[in-house]
Amino acid sequence: MRTRSTHRRAIAVVAGAVTSALLFAGCSFEGDIQPDVPPQTTAAFADETVQQLTDAVTHAMGVTGSSGAIVGVWAPWSGSWVAGLGTQRPDGGGEVTDDLVFRAGKVTRAMTCDVLFEAAAEGKVKLDDSITEYVSGVPDLKDVTLIELCDGTSGIGSYAGQLYSSWLSNPGRNWDPRYLASFGLGQPRTADPGVAYRDSDAGYVLLGLALERATEATAADLIHGYVADPLGLDATALGELPDSGVLKGGQSVNNAEGALDCAQPLDLTTASSSSGFTDAGVITDIHDLGRYVQSLASGSLVEDDDRFNAPVAVAADAPSWYAADGGALIAGSLIGQYGKVPGYITAAFADPATGLTVAIVLNNSAADAAVGEYLAWELAAIASKTPATAGETAPEAGLPWTAEQYHAAIDTLAVCTPPASE
Numbered sequence: 001m002r003t004r005s006t007h008r009r010a011i012a013v014v015a016g017a018v019t020s021a022l023l024f025a026g027c028s029f030e031g032d033i034q035p036d037v038p039p040q041t042t043a044a045f046a047d048e049t050v051q052q053l054t055d056a057v058t059h060a061m062g063v064t065g066s067s068g069a070i071v072g073v074w075a076p077w078s079g080s081w082v083a084g085l086g087t088q089r090p091d092g093g094g095e096v097t098d099d100l101v102f103r104a105g106k107v108t109r110a111m112t113c114d115v116l117f118e119a120a121a122e123g124k125v126k127l128d129d130s131i132t133e134y135v136s137g138v139p140d141l142k143d144v145t146l147i148e149l150c151d152g153t154s155g156i157g158s159y160a161g162q163l164y165s166s167w168l169s170n171p172g173r174n175w176d177p178r179y180l181a182s183f184g185l186g187q188p189r190t191a192d193p194g195v196a197y198r199d200s201d202a203g204y205v206l207l208g209l210a211l212e213r214a215t216e217a218t219a220a221d222l223i224h225g226y227v228a229d230p231l232g233l234d235a236t237a238l239g240e241l242p243d244s245g246v247l248k249g250g251q252s253v254n255n256a257e258g259a260l261d262c263a264q265p266l267d268l269t270t271a272s273s274s275s276g277f278t279d280a281g282v283i284t285d286i287h288d289l290g291r292y293v294q295s296l297a298s299g300s301l302v303e304d305d306d307r308f309n310a311p312v313a314v315a316a317d318a319p320s321w322y323a324a325d326g327g328a329l330i331a332g333s334l335i336g337q338y339g340k341v342p343g344y345i346t347a348a349f350a351d352p353a354t355g356l357t358v359a360i361v362l363n364n365s366a367a368d369a370a371v372g373e374y375l376a377w378e379l380a381a382i383a384s385k386t387p388a389t390a391g392e393t394a395p396e397a398g399l400p401w402t403a404e405q406y407h408a409a410i411d412t413l414a415v416c417t418p419p420a421s422e
Contacts, residue, residue: 033230033301035294037355038076043389045079052382053081056403057360060375060410061086062418064345065252065262066364068096072290073379076355077394078386082286088248088363090263100247101235101285102361103273105346106339106369108238108282109204110296111227112219113150113327115211117302118226120146125214134210137178138185141206148193149200149207150327153312156200157187163275167342168251171271180277181205197312197324201279204327208278219278228288231295235285240273249343252366252416262416265364268343280341289348289359296328297335297350308335321400329373332400334380340369347372349380354395356384368413378406 045053057069068086084096119125125134127147132138141156148154162183166173184202191198208219215222220238228236250265273281284292295301304326311323311330321332328335329349334356336349345367348359358376381403388394 032232033295035231035291036298036300037294037350037352037357040074040076040080040355041078041389041392043079045073045075045081045383045386049079049382049386050081052403053379054083054085056375056378056382056407057085059407059418060371061362063410063414063416064362064364064367064371065090065260065265065416066345066362067093067265068247068363070096070098070100070102070247070286070361071379072098072286072357072359073383074290074294074355074357075383075386077388077392078383079389082290084247086363089250089267090265093248096247096363098286099245101241101245101283102247102249102363103241103276103280103341103344103346104236104282104284104289105276105280105337105341105344107284107289107292107337107346107348108223108276108278108280110327110337111223111282111292112204112208112211112278114296114302115222115226116146116150116207117304117307119211119215119222125211129210131206131210134213135206138206141185144193146207146210149203149210151194151312152197152200152203152324152327153191153194154200154203155189155191155193155195155198156203156206157184157189158199158201159183159205160201164342167271167275168253168266168268171268171342173274174272175274175277177205177209177274177277180275181209197314201276204279205277211278219281223278223282227292227301231291231301233284233288233292236282236288236292238273238278238282241269241283247344247361247363249363249365251342252364260366260415262364262366265366268365271342273341276341280339286359286361289346289361290350290357293336293348293350293359294352294355294357298352319400331373331377333397334377334399336376338369338373338376340365340372345369345372347376349376351380354384354397356380356395358383367415371410371413374406374409374413377401378403378410381406 338347
């Protein structure tokens with residue numbers, strides 16, 4: 001059984017957050033934790049770099065049918081680029097700006113694990129506690145621990161593939177977490193706990209339920225109190241999108257002739273985030289997303305020396321540099337997450353040593369979620385080769401892939417035809 005040492009800094013609740021203060025009585029939050037990465041230069045990327053980055057994003061927009069995208073790329077030694085591209089809908093609806101809020105998708109997994117580590121450091125749970133100590137009605141999971149749910153090594157199945165069509169046909173439905181998890185639990189376990197990675201949304205939902213029970217707080221309050229508030233992520237919360245200031249999300253579906261209609265995607269902006277809960281239910285903006293993934297990668301919020309020290313291969317045929325651990329994916333020197341929810345494909349990765357950070361969202365979820373991951377890696381490869389600005393030093397180590405490699409990989413997942421001008 002895997003065990004970990006957990007060390008947590010004390011953090012104090014921001015003055016005025018009365019609800020959090022009551023819910024977390026006995027915990028101390030200090031707020032405004034800074035990601036422990038190299039300071040960002042104030043310089044902007046060279047025009048040539050910005051054009052390369054823009055071309056990569058618009059290419060991904062074209063093959064996914066996305067009318068809009070928001071992207072942030074930060075290379076502390078060279079420059080940064082944060083932008084909204086395209087329009088809210090294929091027929092217009094206003095330009096996309098970088099301050100719009102969207103659904104963060106699977107980045108929620110890492111935040112749920114943050115809560116686990118923090119709660120464990122406070123003695124409210126133990127990482128090796130059985131899930132059955134907190135969630136009733138799952139006696140066959142007695143051998144599954146909380147940390148295995150976080151690491152993705154529980155062997156439990158997923159529910160998204162079975163319910164996704166229902167999310168499209170009934171986007172406003174409120175989904176009960178236990179009902180969602182039941183679809184993953186209904187699948188055969190693929191391996192003994194702690195042995196191999198299995199992408200399991202049901203596992204993160206169960207982890208969220210366990211943390212609610214152990215702390216006597218809602219999952220939304222846990223994400224706020226342990227993650228968003230300490231990091232100053234004002235746009236980040238577990239819950240529904242606001243009524244305004246939102247990147248509209250949709251998904252292309254088949255028309256009457258059975259062909260994918262990339263020109264008129266189904267509007268899923270108001271789809272309920274309850275389908276994601278503590279697996280994929282968080283909302284955020286690109287600035288918060290970049291700051292969060294820097295904190296995740298550098299261990300600034302959760303001080304656990306072992307969190308990413310026992311990675312497990314994502315798949316038997318995965319590259320040697322690609323693994324999973326601690327609620328995150330590890331790609332070379334980058335740590336982060338990616339995925340899709342109805343309306344959005346998202347990804348965010350950061351290098352804790354160099355501070356290289358990429359965060360993206362596309363507003364059409366028709367394509368495979370891997371497009372988000374591949375785009376993030378393509379952008380990271382471009383930014384990693386940018387020269388240092390005056391007074392800075394470019395890192396020597398590179399990434400184990402090229403921008404061209406993942407540009408081509410995105411083409412293999414195309415569901416729409418890019419404009420002829422591309």
